[in-house]
Amino acid sequence: EDQVTQSPEALRLQEGESSSLNCSYTVSGLRGLFWYRQDPGKGPEFLFTLYSAGEEKEKERLKATLTKKESFLHITAPKPEDSATYLCAVQAGQLTFGKGTKLSVIP
Amino acid sequence: ETGVTQTPRHLVMGMTNKKSLKCEQHLGHNAMYWYKQSAKKPLELMFVYSLEERVENNSVPSRFSPECPNSSHLFLHLHTLQPEDSALYLCASSQDPPGTDTEAFFGQGTRLTVV
Numbered sequence: 001e002d003q004v005t006q007s008p009e010a011l012r013l014q015e016g017e018s019s020s021l022n023c024s025y026t027v028s029g030l031r032g033l034f035w036y037r038q039d040p041g042k043g044p045e046f047l048f049t050l051y052s053a054g055e056e057k058e059k060e061r062l063k064a065t066l067t068k069k070e071s072f073l074h075i076t077a078p079k080p081e082d083s084a085t086y087l088c089a090v091q092a093g094q095l096t097f098g099k100g101t102k103l104s105v106i107p
Numbered sequence: 108e109t110g111v112t113q114t115p116r117h118l119v120m121g122m123t124n125k126k127s128l129k130c131e132q133h134l135g136h137n138a139m140y141w142y143k144q145s146a147k148k149p150l151e152l153m154f155v156y157s158l159e160e161r162v163e164n165n166s167v168p169s170r171f172s173p174e175c176p177n178s179s180h181l182f183l184h185l186h187t188l189q190p191e192d193s194a195l196y197l198c199a200s201s202q203d204p205p206g207t208d209t210e211a212f213f214g215q216g217t218r219l220t221v222v
Contacts, residue, residue, distance in 0.1 A: 004149070031207065032209075032210075034210055034211075036213075041195075041216070041218065042215050042216065043111070043113075043197050043199075043213035043214050043215045043216045044150075044197070044213045045213070046210050046211070046212060046213075049210050087150070089150075091207075093205075094152060094155070094163065094205055095152065095205070095211060096149075097149040097150040098149055099147065099148065099149050100149075
Protein backbone atom coordinates (compact mmCIF):
# COMPACT_ATOMS: atom_id res chain seq x y z
CA GLU A 1 0.00 0.00 0.00
CA ASP A 2 1.31 3.45 -0.94
CA GLN A 3 2.15 5.64 2.05
CA VAL A 4 3.06 9.29 2.38
CA THR A 5 4.26 10.82 5.65
CA GLN A 6 4.84 14.53 6.04
CA SER A 7 6.78 16.18 8.85
CA PRO A 8 6.54 18.24 10.87
CA GLU A 9 2.74 18.51 11.24
CA ALA A 10 3.10 22.19 12.01
CA LEU A 11 5.94 24.67 11.72
CA ARG A 12 6.22 28.24 12.96
CA LEU A 13 8.93 30.42 11.46
CA GLN A 14 9.97 33.99 11.89
CA GLU A 15 9.90 36.00 8.69
CA GLY A 16 13.22 35.41 6.93
CA GLU A 17 13.99 32.19 8.83
CA SER A 18 14.66 29.49 6.22
CA SER A 19 13.61 25.87 6.80
CA SER A 20 12.57 22.63 5.10
CA LEU A 21 9.47 20.46 5.04
CA ASN A 22 9.82 16.71 4.62
CA CYS A 23 7.76 14.20 2.66
CA SER A 24 8.78 10.55 2.97
CA TYR A 25 7.06 7.95 0.84
CA THR A 26 6.70 4.25 0.24
CA VAL A 27 5.34 3.46 -3.18
CA SER A 28 5.76 0.83 -5.82
CA GLY A 29 6.57 2.35 -9.16
CA LEU A 30 6.67 6.09 -8.53
CA ARG A 31 5.42 8.00 -11.55
CA GLY A 32 5.61 11.44 -9.98
CA LEU A 33 5.71 13.35 -6.69
CA PHE A 34 3.62 16.49 -6.38
CA TRP A 35 3.67 19.46 -4.02
CA TYR A 36 0.57 21.56 -3.42
CA ARG A 37 -0.17 24.61 -1.32
CA GLN A 38 -3.56 24.91 0.39
CA ASP A 39 -4.94 28.04 2.03
CA PRO A 40 -7.71 27.69 4.64
CA GLY A 41 -11.11 26.89 3.14
CA LYS A 42 -9.69 26.61 -0.39
CA GLY A 43 -8.63 23.87 -2.76
CA PRO A 44 -5.00 22.80 -3.14
CA GLU A 45 -2.93 24.86 -5.57
CA PHE A 46 -0.39 22.97 -7.67
CA LEU A 47 3.27 23.92 -7.09
CA PHE A 48 5.67 21.29 -8.47
CA THR A 49 6.02 17.87 -10.03
CA LEU A 50 9.20 15.82 -9.53
CA TYR A 51 9.78 12.64 -11.50
CA SER A 52 13.16 11.16 -10.61
CA ALA A 53 15.75 11.16 -7.83
CA GLY A 54 18.07 14.13 -8.03
CA GLU A 55 15.53 16.38 -9.69
CA GLU A 56 15.01 19.90 -8.32
CA LYS A 57 12.45 22.58 -9.10
CA GLU A 58 12.23 26.18 -7.91
CA LYS A 59 9.53 28.82 -7.71
CA GLU A 60 10.20 32.11 -5.98
CA ARG A 61 11.20 31.25 -2.38
CA LEU A 62 10.37 27.55 -2.75
CA LYS A 63 12.64 24.76 -3.91
CA ALA A 64 11.60 21.11 -4.10
CA THR A 65 14.04 18.20 -4.22
CA LEU A 66 13.57 14.45 -4.60
CA THR A 67 15.48 11.36 -3.49
CA LYS A 68 14.47 7.72 -3.77
CA LYS A 69 12.69 7.80 -0.42
CA GLU A 70 11.76 11.39 0.31
CA SER A 71 11.23 14.89 -0.95
CA PHE A 72 12.02 18.20 0.67
CA LEU A 73 10.37 21.55 0.20
CA HIS A 74 12.92 24.21 1.12
CA ILE A 75 11.61 27.66 1.96
CA THR A 76 14.18 30.44 1.77
CA ALA A 77 13.59 33.70 3.65
CA PRO A 78 9.84 33.07 4.02
CA LYS A 79 7.28 35.86 4.18
CA PRO A 80 3.92 35.89 6.02
CA GLU A 81 2.12 35.27 2.73
CA ASP A 82 3.85 31.87 2.53
CA SER A 83 1.70 30.74 5.48
CA ALA A 84 -0.41 27.80 4.30
CA THR A 85 -0.65 24.03 4.50
CA TYR A 86 1.75 22.30 2.13
CA LEU A 87 0.63 18.93 0.79
CA CYS A 88 2.75 16.22 -0.77
CA ALA A 89 1.28 13.51 -3.01
CA VAL A 90 2.73 10.54 -4.88
CA GLN A 91 1.43 9.06 -8.09
CA ALA A 92 1.66 5.34 -8.68
CA GLY A 93 -1.68 3.72 -9.48
CA GLN A 94 -3.55 6.65 -8.00
CA LEU A 95 -2.65 9.88 -6.26
CA THR A 96 -1.94 9.37 -2.54
CA PHE A 97 -1.70 12.43 -0.31
CA GLY A 98 0.03 13.06 2.99
CA LYS A 99 -1.68 14.92 5.83
CA GLY A 100 0.25 18.09 5.14
CA THR A 101 2.48 20.52 7.04
CA LYS A 102 0.85 23.68 8.34
CA LEU A 103 3.35 26.51 7.98
CA SER A 104 2.95 29.77 9.86
CA VAL A 105 5.34 32.64 9.13
CA ILE A 106 5.34 35.32 11.81
CA PRO A 107 6.20 38.93 10.86
CA GLU B 108 -13.86 31.51 -16.34
CA THR B 109 -10.75 29.44 -16.07
CA GLY B 110 -9.69 26.43 -14.02
CA VAL B 111 -12.02 24.27 -11.96
CA THR B 112 -15.19 25.81 -10.54
CA GLN B 113 -17.30 24.26 -7.78
CA THR B 114 -20.75 25.26 -6.57
CA PRO B 115 -22.00 25.85 -4.02
CA ARG B 116 -19.06 26.96 -1.88
CA HIS B 117 -20.95 26.22 1.33
CA LEU B 118 -23.86 23.84 1.99
CA VAL B 119 -25.76 22.98 5.14
CA MET B 120 -28.17 20.09 4.84
CA GLY B 121 -30.29 17.91 7.09
CA MET B 122 -29.84 14.17 7.18
CA THR B 123 -33.05 13.63 5.20
CA ASN B 124 -32.27 16.14 2.45
CA LYS B 125 -31.13 15.52 -1.09
CA LYS B 126 -28.64 17.91 -2.64
CA SER B 127 -26.07 17.97 -5.42
CA LEU B 128 -22.58 19.40 -5.73
CA LYS B 129 -21.49 20.70 -9.12
CA CYS B 130 -18.05 20.91 -10.69
CA GLU B 131 -17.06 22.38 -14.03
CA GLN B 132 -13.58 22.40 -15.54
CA HIS B 133 -12.49 24.83 -18.25
CA LEU B 134 -9.10 23.24 -18.91
CA GLY B 135 -10.00 20.73 -21.61
CA HIS B 136 -8.95 17.87 -19.34
CA ASN B 137 -9.98 14.24 -19.80
CA ALA B 138 -10.21 13.06 -16.19
CA MET B 139 -12.19 14.38 -13.23
CA TYR B 140 -12.14 13.43 -9.55
CA TRP B 141 -14.05 13.85 -6.31
CA TYR B 142 -12.03 14.01 -3.09
CA LYS B 143 -13.14 14.30 0.54
CA GLN B 144 -11.01 16.30 2.97
CA SER B 145 -11.69 15.92 6.68
CA ALA B 146 -9.79 17.58 9.51
CA LYS B 147 -6.49 15.90 10.39
CA LYS B 148 -6.85 13.37 7.54
CA PRO B 149 -5.24 13.16 4.10
CA LEU B 150 -7.35 13.82 1.04
CA GLU B 151 -9.46 10.75 0.31
CA LEU B 152 -10.20 9.84 -3.29
CA MET B 153 -13.89 9.09 -3.76
CA PHE B 154 -14.52 8.78 -7.48
CA VAL B 155 -12.58 9.02 -10.71
CA TYR B 156 -13.95 9.55 -14.19
CA SER B 157 -11.80 9.24 -17.29
CA LEU B 158 -13.33 10.25 -20.61
CA GLU B 159 -16.74 10.30 -18.87
CA GLU B 160 -16.48 6.71 -17.68
CA ARG B 161 -16.13 5.86 -14.00
CA VAL B 162 -12.84 4.07 -13.52
CA GLU B 163 -12.59 3.91 -9.77
CA ASN B 164 -14.88 3.92 -6.76
CA ASN B 165 -12.99 3.66 -3.52
CA SER B 166 -15.71 1.86 -1.55
CA VAL B 167 -17.70 5.02 -1.02
CA PRO B 168 -21.12 4.63 0.67
CA SER B 169 -24.08 4.58 -1.71
CA ARG B 170 -25.46 7.78 -0.18
CA PHE B 171 -22.88 9.48 -2.44
CA SER B 172 -23.70 9.14 -6.15
CA PRO B 173 -21.51 10.67 -8.87
CA GLU B 174 -22.58 11.70 -12.34
CA CYS B 175 -20.40 12.79 -15.26
CA PRO B 176 -22.58 13.87 -18.20
CA ASN B 177 -19.63 15.13 -20.26
CA SER B 178 -15.89 15.71 -19.92
CA SER B 179 -16.35 19.21 -18.48
CA HIS B 180 -18.98 18.57 -15.81
CA LEU B 181 -19.09 16.40 -12.72
CA PHE B 182 -21.80 16.13 -10.08
CA LEU B 183 -21.96 14.53 -6.66
CA HIS B 184 -25.51 13.70 -5.60
CA LEU B 185 -26.05 13.47 -1.86
CA HIS B 186 -28.89 11.83 0.06
CA THR B 187 -29.53 10.71 3.64
CA LEU B 188 -26.09 11.82 4.77
CA GLN B 189 -24.68 11.40 8.25
CA PRO B 190 -23.02 14.07 10.43
CA GLU B 191 -19.63 12.38 9.88
CA ASP B 192 -19.97 13.20 6.18
CA SER B 193 -19.38 16.86 7.03
CA ALA B 194 -16.15 17.82 5.25
CA LEU B 195 -14.64 19.83 2.42
CA TYR B 196 -15.47 18.16 -0.90
CA LEU B 197 -12.97 18.88 -3.62
CA CYS B 198 -13.26 18.38 -7.34
CA ALA B 199 -10.15 18.05 -9.49
CA SER B 200 -9.26 17.45 -13.11
CA SER B 201 -6.19 16.24 -14.98
CA GLN B 202 -5.16 16.18 -18.61
CA ASP B 203 -4.42 12.48 -18.70
CA PRO B 204 -6.13 9.51 -17.07
CA PRO B 205 -5.26 8.48 -13.50
CA GLY B 206 -2.11 6.43 -13.15
CA THR B 207 -0.16 8.68 -15.48
CA ASP B 208 2.32 11.29 -14.32
CA THR B 209 -0.03 14.23 -14.74
CA GLU B 210 -0.80 16.83 -12.13
CA ALA B 211 -4.33 17.40 -10.89
CA PHE B 212 -5.87 20.85 -10.62
CA PHE B 213 -8.39 21.46 -7.86
CA GLY B 214 -11.46 23.58 -7.41
CA GLN B 215 -12.07 25.70 -4.33
CA GLY B 216 -14.21 23.03 -2.72
CA THR B 217 -17.66 22.83 -1.17
CA ARG B 218 -17.77 23.01 2.61
CA LEU B 219 -20.56 20.61 3.57
CA THR B 220 -22.15 20.55 7.00
CA VAL B 221 -24.69 17.82 7.81
CA VAL B 222 -26.99 18.66 10.72
